[in-house]
Amino acid sequence: MERELSGALPDVFGDRHGLQQVVLNLLTNAAHAVAENPRERPRQITVSTWFDGQVHLRVADTGPGISDEVAQSVFTPFFTTKEPGKGTGLGLSITYSIVESHGGQIALEPRGPRGGAAFRVDLPPAPADAVRPALTPVHGTPTVAASPTVKRTILLVDADPAVQRTIKALFARDGHDVEVAGDPQHALDLAQRGSFDLVITDARAMAPGKRGTLLAEELVARMPALRERIIVATGDVRPTTEETLARLGVRYVRKPFNLRDLRVEAARLWEATALS
8 A cells, every 4th residue: 555645734624433434435445446456466555645725535546447337326325346245335325425524525536547446535624713513413514513412213124234334333323222133033023122213124125924015014014103113225116115115104215325315314204203
């Protein structure tokens, strides 16, 4: 790894943990890319920073590069070129969301003469009169003061460990408790034992032993009070699925979705249930 770091960068006003996640995600992607190189091809990652009115970070690698076709979708949630089980397609989507929430931009640069891929992050410097916030919301615009977050209990149902970690971290950083179920039966057991403010499940999760019945349907049938607390994440746009969700009266977000959209939908759900 090569480092070309400026010694005189201004401060950036934002969430330290979120920006660390940006760097980690870009470095992880670069490491995976160069690992695909044959032995005769160099495996090099270059990290650069500089300031020209904006604070810039570039992470470049000498991996196989990104085709023009794939480049159009690299920031799309759940888009991945990796084999099943080896990636969720959430890393760059999360990175994009964090950078955008800090008033910045992230871009995949045109392929250089050495090939590979290079991502550049541009962030505005902190204003001269900026003060350290008393509370810095994660993945959001920092504020000097903010109302305390109400702690919620969330049940997340997904079989993919990477999706589990990503969505759990998203809500845990806001102070919420997240329990994870890797299969529908475990989800039913947890739902019947606990009291959840939100259940996030996938449209592909089916009720145990009931062919053609969504897990969301079974949850509502057994625990009607959960109807207003379920969000179904779905990439399935078949009319029958949409009809089922509409009949159930549960909320859903369609893949691909921005993770901020999931947080917004959760906030709307909690606001609606508080008023009902």
